[in-house]
Amino acid sequence: MLICKLPHKLIKHVFLFFCVISKVRAQDNIGYVNGKYAGINSVYLNPTNLLNSKIFIDVQLSGLGVFAHNNIYYLPKKNFSPISGQFANPIQNLKEEKKTGFVNLKIHGPAVGVSYDNFSFGLFVNGRVMGEAYVSKKLGSYLLNRLNKKPLENQQLKNEKAYLGVGAWTEFGFNMGYMYKRHHYSFQNIGFNLKYLIGISHLNGYLQDLDASTLSNKKIENIHFKASYQLAEPTWKAGKGMAVDLGWSFSKMLEPVSNYYPNNKHANGCSHIDYLYKIGIAITDIGFINYNTKSSAKTIEYQDETINLDSTKIASISPNSIDQNISNLGKGLSVSSKDRFMTILPIGLNAQYDYNFENDFYLNSTLIIGPRVLSNQIKRPSILALTPRYDKKYFGIGIPVSLYNWKYPQIGFSIRLGNNLIIGTDRAGFLIGKIRDTYGADLYFHLKFAIFKHCSKRKKIIKTIYDCITKNQAFWIE
Numbered sequence: 001m002l003i004c005k006l007p008h009k010l011i012k013h014v015f016l017f018f019c020v021i022s023k024v025r026a027q028d029n030i031g032y033v034n035g036k037y038a039g040i041n042s043v044y045l046n047p048t049n050l051l052n053s054k055i056f057i058d059v060q061l062s063g064l065g066v067f068a069h070n071n072i073y074y075l076p077k078k079n080f081s082p083i084s085g086q087f088a089n090p091i092q093n094l095k096e097e098k099k100t101g102f103v104n105l106k107i108h109g110p111a112v113g114v115s116y117d118n119f120s121f122g123l124f125v126n127g128r129v130m131g132e133a134y135v136s137k138k139l140g141s142y143l144l145n146r147l148n149k150k151p152l153e154n155q156q157l158k159n160e161k162a163y164l165g166v167g168a169w170t171e172f173g174f175n176m177g178y179m180y181k182r183h184h185y186s187f188q189n190i191g192f193n194l195k196y197l198i199g200i201s202h203l204n205g206y207l208q209d210l211d212a213s214t215l216s217n218k219k220i221e222n223i224h225f226k227a228s229y230q231l232a233e234p235t236w237k238a239g240k241g242m243a244v245d246l247g248w249s250f251s252k253m254l255e256p257v258s259n260y261y262p263n264n265k266h267a268n269g270c271s272h273i274d275y276l277y278k279i280g281i282a283i284t285d286i287g288f289i290n291y292n293t294k295s296s297a298k299t300i301e302y303q304d305e306t307i308n309l310d311s312t313k314i315a316s317i318s319p320n321s322i323d324q325n326i327s328n329l330g331k332g333l334s335v336s337s338k339d340r341f342m343t344i345l346p347i348g349l350n351a352q353y354d355y356n357f358e359n360d361f362y363l364n365s366t367l368i369i370g371p372r373v374l375s376n377q378i379k380r381p382s383i384l385a386l387t388p389r390y391d392k393k394y395f396g397i398g399i400p401v402s403l404y405n406w407k408y409p410q411i412g413f414s415i416r417l418g419n420n421l422i423i424g425t426d427r428a429g430f431l432i433g434k435i436r437d438t439y440g441a442d443l444y445f446h447l448k449f450a451i452f453k454h455c456s457k458r459k460k461i462i463k464t465i466y467d468c469i470t471k472n473q474a475f476w477i478e
Helices: 008-021 039-044 137-147 319-327 465-471
Strands: 055-070 099-116 119-135 155-183 186-215 219-232 239-253 275-291 295-308 333-338 341-344 348-356 361-369 383-391 395-398 401-404 408-411 413-417 421-425 440-452 460-462 475-477
Touching: 039 055, 039 099, 039 119, 039 155, 039 186, 039 440, 099 137, 119 137, 137 155, 155 239, 186 275, 219 341
Parallel strands: none
Antiparallel strands: 055 099, 055 440, 099 119, 119 155, 155 186, 186 219, 186 239, 219 295, 239 275, 275 341, 275 348, 295 333, 348 361, 361 383, 383 395, 383 401, 395 413, 401 408, 413 421, 421 440
C-alpha cells in the first residue's frame, strides 16, 4: 500500500469512499436475531438458536442488511434529519485521532430452517461484502491536511501504519443443531454452520511501517517503509474456500422437559415449552478463501532520500497498474511477488444471554468481539448490546441499545409483522438526526414465511415417576 506515492486525486477518492458508506449501515440485526421467531436468521449469531424454535419450518425469500461506520466524515446534526427531509453534505472530522472505517453488506438469498425433536437443520445462501480501513493518528492527519492542501512543511512521521481491506464472497451453508444433553428442567445444545465459499474479489493493502523525516505538499524526504498488498480482480470464482461457525447453548426451561420433543406429538401433545433463560457462546466465520485467478500478492520494502508525490498517477487498481507504479520507485526498492494468496474471514467471538419475564417480554444481552488474528486481515468491530423485546406469534418489537467498538453508543429498533416482514436498524439516530452528529447508519429487512407446529402421530410414551424425577428416560410400546 504505497501511501507515499498516492496522488492527491486517489487520496481524495479513498477518503470519499468512507464518506459515502457513512450514509448507510447493518451488521448483526441485534434487535431481531435473538427472538423466538427469528428462525433461520438466528443461526448466524449462534448455530444452536434454531433448536426448540416455535416455528417448525422457517423460509426466507430474500433480505438485505447494510452497515457502515467511520470517524473520517460526519453529517452535522444541525443540518441533517432524514425523517424531516433535511440532508447535508458530509464534513471532515479534523480531530487528530486514529482514523477508522468499516462497511458490511449482506444480501440474503433463499434459506430454510427446520426445528424438529432434538434437532435443527437449515440451508442458506448469502452474498457478503466486508471492508475495513484504519490509518494511524499522525499519518491520518497528514493525509487529511494534504487532501485539504494545507501547508505541510517540516513534518515528521515515525512508525506509522495503515490498512485497507475489502472482500466480496458468496457462501452456501448448511446448519445443524442437536440437544445433546437434557435434565429435568434444562437442555444443553451444540450446533454448527458449514459453509462453502466462492470468492469474488479481494483487496488487502497493509502499510506495516512508515518513517519520513521531512514532509511537504510535494515531496517526502528520508523515507523508509515496509508494505504489502493482495489483490484479486472481480470475477466469479476468483477463489474458493471453506468456513465453519460453532455454537453451544444452555436453556433453563419453565416446565419439565424429560420427554419433551419440540414440534412433534408426544405424551405432552404439541404444546411448546419455553425457557426461563438461555445462555450461548459461539465462534463464527472460522475459514479461509484461496485466490488464484487474476490474483497478485507483493511484499515491498523501500528506502530513498527524496520522493516527488506528484511523479506518478494511478489510473486504475489492477495488478498491472500497481506493478507499474511500484517499478517507478526505482532504486532502494525490494519486492517479492506471488500470483496467488490466501485470506481468512473476519472471525467473531459471540456470547448471548436471554431472559424470559413470562409475559411475552424478554431481555437479551449480546457481546460480539472481533479479534485481529493477522495484521493484514479484515477485522469486524466489537459490539455490546442490551435489547428489551416483546415477542408474540404475529408481532414482535425489539429496542437494542448498544456500544460500538466500546466507544460509540447507539439505539435502534426491530419490528416483525407476522412472520413475513422484518425491518430494523441498530442505529435509529441516523433517521432522526438533530440529536448528534452522524458517523454511520444501519438498515436491514427480511421477507419470509413460517409454518408452525408439526403434530404427526408418534409412538406413545409411558412415563413413570422414576422417569420424571430422576432418570429422565422413557420406553416405547406400540
